[in-house]
Amino acid sequence: MSVAQTEPVLKETTREIVTAWERTTSSRRLYTVIGLILIAIGFVGSVQYADEANAGHFFERLPHLFDFLQWLIPSDWTDVWRALFDRASPLDNGSEAYDFAAGRVYVWGDFYIPEYFELMITTLNIAVLSTIFGFLIAVPLAFLSARNITPSPAIRFGARRVCEFLRAFPELVFAGLFAAVLSAGPVPAIAAILLHTIGALGKLFYEIIENIDMKPDEGVQSVGGTRLERIRFAAMPQVLPNLISYGLLRLEINVRASTIIGAVGGGGIGEELRLAISRGFGAKTLALLLLLFLTIIAVDQLSAWMRKKLVGEHQFLLAH
Amino acid sequence: MTMINTFDRRDIEARFPELLHRTRWQRFGTPLVIIGTLLYVLYAVWFFNLPKLVAEAHWERFGINLLQWVSYDVQPQFRVKDNGTIDIRYPRFSVLGDDPKQPAWIKTETDGSYTIDIGGGVHIGRTETVVTAHGTSVTIKTAGDVPTVVGAPPAWVGVAPDNVQVDLGLSGRLSIDANRVKVVKRFFGWPNFIFDPTSPFFGKPTGEVVSLIVSGDRIDPSQSNLSLAFDNFWNNMTWQHGDVWTKLFQTIVMAFLGTLLGAIVGFPLAFLAARNITRNRLLNSTLKRFFDFMRSVDMLIWGLFLTRAFGPGPLSGSGAIFLMEVGSLGKLYAEALENIDNKPREGIRSVGASPIAVQRYGVLPQVMPVFAGQTLYQWESNIRGATIIGAIGAGGIGLKIWEAMRTNDNWQNVAYMVLLLLIVVYFFDMVSNKLRSAIVGEKLI
Numbered sequence: 001m002s003v004a005q006t007e008p009v010l011k012e013t014t015r016e017i018v019t020a021w022e023r024t025t026s027s028r029r030l031y032t033v034i035g036l037i038l039i040a041i042g043f044v045g046s047v048q049y050a051d052e053a054n055a056g057h058f059f060e061r062l063p064h065l066f067d068f069l070q071w072l073i074p075s076d077w078t079d080v081w082r083a084l085f086d087r088a089s090p091l092d093n094g095s096e097a098y099d100f101a102a103g104r105v106y107v108w109g110d111f112y113i114p115e116y117f118e119l120m121i122t123t124l125n126i127a128v129l130s131t132i133f134g135f136l137i138a139v140p141l142a143f144l145s146a147r148n149i150t151p152s153p154a155i156r157f158g159a160r161r162v163c164e165f166l167r168a169f170p171e172l173v174f175a176g177l178f179a180a181v182l183s184a185g186p187v188p189a190i191a192a193i194l195l196h197t198i199g200a201l202g203k204l205f206y207e208i209i210e211n212i213d214m215k216p217d218e219g220v221q222s223v224g225g226t227r228l229e230r231i232r233f234a235a236m237p238q239v240l241p242n243l244i245s246y247g248l249l250r251l252e253i254n255v256r257a258s259t260i261i262g263a264v265g266g267g268g269i270g271e272e273l274r275l276a277i278s279r280g281f282g283a284k285t286l287a288l289l290l291l292l293f294l295t296i297i298a299v300d301q302l303s304a305w306m307r308k309k310l311v312g313e314h315q316f317l318l319a320h
Numbered sequence: 321m322t323m324i325n326t327f328d329r330r331d332i333e334a335r336f337p338e339l340l341h342r343t344r345w346q347r348f349g350t351p352l353v354i355i356g357t358l359l360y361v362l363y364a365v366w367f368f369n370l371p372k373l374v375a376e377a378h379w380e381r382f383g384i385n386l387l388q389w390v391s392y393d394v395q396p397q398f399r400v401k402d403n404g405t406i407d408i409r410y411p412r413f414s415v416l417g418d419d420p421k422q423p424a425w426i427k428t429e430t431d432g433s434y435t436i437d438i439g440g441g442v443h444i445g446r447t448e449t450v451v452t453a454h455g456t457s458v459t460i461k462t463a464g465d466v467p468t469v470v471g472a473p474p475a476w477v478g479v480a481p482d483n484v485q486v487d488l489g490l491s492g493r494l495s496i497d498a499n500r501v502k503v504v505k506r507f508f509g510w511p512n513f514i515f516d517p518t519s520p521f522f523g524k525p526t527g528e529v530v531s532l533i534v535s536g537d538r539i540d541p542s543q544s545n546l547s548l549a550f551d552n553f554w555n556n557m558t559w560q561h562g563d564v565w566t567k568l569f570q571t572i573v574m575a576f577l578g579t580l581l582g583a584i585v586g587f588p589l590a591f592l593a594a595r596n597i598t599r600n601r602l603l604n605s606t607l608k609r610f611f612d613f614m615r616s617v618d619m620l621i622w623g624l625f626l627t628r629a630f631g632p633g634p635l636s637g638s639g640a641i642f643l644m645e646v647g648s649l650g651k652l653y654a655e656a657l658e659n660i661d662n663k664p665r666e667g668i669r670s671v672g673a674s675p676i677a678v679q680r681y682g683v684l685p686q687v688m689p690v691f692a693g694q695t696l697y698q699w700e701s702n703i704r705g706a707t708i709i710g711a712i713g714a715g716g717i718g719l720k721i722w723e724a725m726r727t728n729d730n731w732q733n734v735a736y737m738v739l740l741l742l743i744v745v746y747f748f749d750m751v752s753n754k755l756r757s758a759i760v761g762e763k764l765i
Contacts (some may be wrong), residue, residue: 043580046573050638053570054715055631077541122367129364132357168745170707172718175739176725182380187373257708260620264711264722270620274712277624294623296616 055119074283083287086114088290096282107320116269116291123268123297127254130190134197135247138163141198142205143231160206166199168174175261189266193257197250204246205239212238241310248303248310255299331457389735391508393492396426398444399433400499405432406444415558425505438505439488449485449501451477451494460484460496467496510732512558519552559736564720568740571716571750574637575702581638583643583695586611589646591651591679608654614647619705623714634715641702641709649698654672655689657683692759698753703748707741717741725751 009078010018051058074080075091082089088101103115113121143149144159171192178188217234225233262270269292276284324332333340365371394416397409410420422428425437433445440452446468447463458477459470466482478485487496495502515521520539521529533545540548554562592598593607623640630636665682673681710718721737724730 042576044578046638050570050577050634050715051571053566054635056629056633056635058630058635067629083679104550107719125364125367129361129368132361144750155599164746165742168704168742168749170704170721170741171736172708172721173734175727176722176734177382177385179725180385180728181379182373182377187368187370190368216340256618256620259618260329260708260712263620264708273621274624277628292621296618297612299614 050126071202071280072285074245074286076283079283080286080290083283084114084116084291086112089259089283091303092147096279097284100284116272116288119269119272120291120295123258123262123270124185124255124299126189126193126258126266126268127251130193130197130258131247134194134201134250135243137198138195138201138205139243141202142209143235145206146209148210148212148217149227149235151233159202163199163202163206166195167196167203168199171196171257171261172264175264175266179265184265184267185225186262186267189258189261189268192261192266193254196257197254201246201250205243208239208242209235243310245307248307252296252300252303255296340617351499385731387490387506388729388731390510390732391506392732393506393509395502395504398501398503400446404446406434408434408444413690415511415517417522419571421523436503436505438492438494438503438532442494442503444501447523449494449619451488453486453488455756457485461497462487462496462501465498467498477709510736512556512557515549515552516557516559518728521549525545544565549589557731564717564733564737564740566713567710567720568737568744570634570637571706571710571718572703572744574634574706574710574714574716575699577634577638578641578706579645579649579695579702580698581642582649582698583691585642585646586648586650586653587691589650590657593650594657596660596662597679597683608651611647611650611654615651616647617644619644619709620712623709623712627713630714632713632719637709637716638712640714641706645698645702649670649695652694652698654689656694660686689759693756698757699744700748700752703745 076089079088079089079091079100083100086100086104087100092098092100104112105115105118106112141159141163145156145163147156150156150159174192174195175188176190178316179185182188182191212235216238220230220234225234258266258268259270259273262268263274265271269288273288273292276288382439392415394414395411396464397411398406399409400406402487409421410416412418414420416423427435427437429435429443431445433443436442436444440455440457442452444449447461449460449462451458451460454474454476456474458474461468461470462478467484469477469479469484473479473484476487476489478487482497484494484496486496488494490506492503492505494504512522517523521532524532529549529758532539533549536545538548539545539554543551589607593604593611595601595604598604619640622643623636626634626636630639660683664686668682670679671732706714706716706720707721712718713719717740718735721734721741724733724737
């Protein structure tokens, strides 16, 4: 970049602006440098700490990183399809690694749903059901938390704390608590994800509701609308597309969450995947991964398409 | 609300036809979606067999578990020996220690019987036990082959052929056999939170412990009392403070490291993936699919594979978060880059700046606040995520919580860990909000 050789002659006031600008940028640079140094120290420290605390160390295990791929590669690639669709395997020697046909879920005569599809449906149902109920509970909770809708500070305070608490509370513990009540299985997972969803969506929703245009609300109020009518005719039309869009985003997150909760004892495909990986069943693992991966992509794409329909080219937001 | 009359309606119809003549989707879409959702819910209720499960649920366990979060019980057992004396025994691992002194709530009477401060008072004698609660007294004879209740037993006394159960509500219960009374007295709070019964400081009042630490003789000649006290606290057998805090720290480190690495790797990739920065469609879409892939595989699967490769621990957890964050942050960064204003870049290019300088001065100032905000947000939410993947062995406090829950009688420890975790989550929520509003200004995401 070529720079002018001579300093331009500045007026006294302009020079003041220039020096003020230089002062602020230099202090900002200082903050940036300090911030970067802190991050670097934290980074090096945590790499060492994580490596020391781990069972196997990074550089020691690195050459063996792909060892586990050996068991993952099946001796017969068509076995992946057989595992996916529960066809009997020619390698079946009675061990669990190849008992594909044993998991069939018969529905009608000889017609069966392959085990993994059934598990995937369970996981999906956990996610969808908890998202629907979470959405339905989060909306009224969000209206109770919104400053422009609920005038009472006490109610607002209560509703917000409920949201924050449900959001921050670990899902794992919700699942454990409900597993004691409802016996282990998919239903505690639903309860856990549902409660977390209420908190997460409630918090997002009230922020959206607080940002609405209040003129329609004044209009409804001016013709004597009750609070419910104000919500229904003034607030809802403004926020509903956004709310549903966030609900769909939550659905994407919940599909992943229900897989994870499944892996720690909530049933569904997560548990099967954890078992398959920890026991080293190559064909089964690949079949499960394929199914899970395709499902997650399908849900993400469907939800992205619907969100685009609802709110147009919305920015990509992550909301946990 | 006020109704409009026909003329007004016609007038509105003439001016805004689209309000009253709506498309089929606008008219029937909403009811269809509602009906569809209802049908789905019915299906799901059938699928999970919810009515049966809810009917058979043990809701009382919910209360019991929650009670265990904040309370504990002491279970002395009174046995009438053949020579007529009554002796007290405590189960192993009692919170009072292996060889406890008689607590103040058990009083020895002059005739060798005992009075226990539980409910309205329980008196355990050689031949009978008198329970006072809910305003009445019930006498249970314990001398025969089976315990017998004198008179009609009230609702809170359950009689089985060879055993009588007395329910004293929140304060505890009694289980009475012939010649033996088992008392379960419930206390609120967390017992032995600082020192466990094996510690030399156990059971000493605070003042004595402080004076021992400050000026007492060394209890263990090899170390000072302060370090002994800290050691006893840190390795407290019931609460395992040291282990819990270490694991909690691991969870925070996992989230920090994973997110930071994800940001470092995602940052340059996002520039290559953004359509308006790198004009190579093939590269753009390949990278975007790569981001989608990393995100879709998800923390869980990465975690399962990495724990197999590196063994359980925070390294595997950080790796799992890192691999997923490359996808998430890469995608977020790329979309932020694609939404920038092009004019600053054109201006800098027009004065002949190098491509790097164009990015540095034309693009970075616009996106840096957005990047920082999104990264902080991800870090914060990854602390929560790291808790869960910990439970599959990827390091951190998750596994510890999960194990404590599985034994089903360590709910106090669960409560302790959840409390710490909530504090951490709230704290980082606050820090990240402060940092974000400092970097970005009030409003973003």
